[in-house]
């Protein structure tokens with residue numbers, strides 16, 4: 001398995017991976033919503049505001065994870081992990097955790113201080129995320145599932161509370177995604 005930053009020539013393949021994986025796990029309409037999100041990242045988001053890492057097996061992209069910028073007035077350098085997908089037949093083999101660690105390491109090397117995500121604490125706690133309250137880090141939109149608001153510092157062993165509001169990129173700025 002190879003882990004790397006995505007190549008823009010693979011946009012179609014990556015969109016397909018997300019549509020397929022989320023259609024399998026949550027139904028076709030959710031697959032299309034997530035496919036639109038990944039397409040918006042790769043085709044209409046400033047390249048400085050998102051990154052995507054992929055897992056490749058024998059030239060086939062079998063997993064992907066997106067991180068996009070979360071902006072704070074205080075200037076803390078932060079990214080949000082969302083979405084991620086590992087093709088159904090490759091799930092449960094540790095690939096998702098390795099792909100996230102690969103991505104977090106790349107962000108760390110680029111001076112990112114904080115990573116947050118919004119999902120299942122049981123899974124994301126395996127790669128260093130903990131449940132956080134909005135007193136620690138404010139979400140950019142209203143959370144329908146506050147128990148899934150998670151974060152980790154990439155520079156110390158705890159997150160210093162950030163009091164200012166956060167802003168996400170346009171692709172994520174849709175209440176239904178939260």
Ligand SMILES: CC(C)(COP(=O)(O)OP(=O)(O)OC[C@H]1O[C@@H](n2cnc3c(N)ncnc32)[C@H](O)[C@@H]1OP(=O)(O)O)[C@@H](O)C(=O)NCCC(=O)NCCS
Nearest residue numbers: 025083084085086091092093094095096097119120122123
């Ligand atoms: C969630 C997902 C990315 C995990 O990737 P993965 O490669 O299957 O996960 P790993 O093999 O690295 O880790 C497996 C561990 O996570 C847990 N896990 C796997 N999928 C999970 C899920 N959907 N929800 C919660 N926990 C999950 C397993 O219990 C397992 O723990 P264990 O090893 O102690 O049994 C992948 O299953 C997936 O793409 N699912 C469908 C899409 C999705 O839900 N994406 C995440 C939301 S954006």
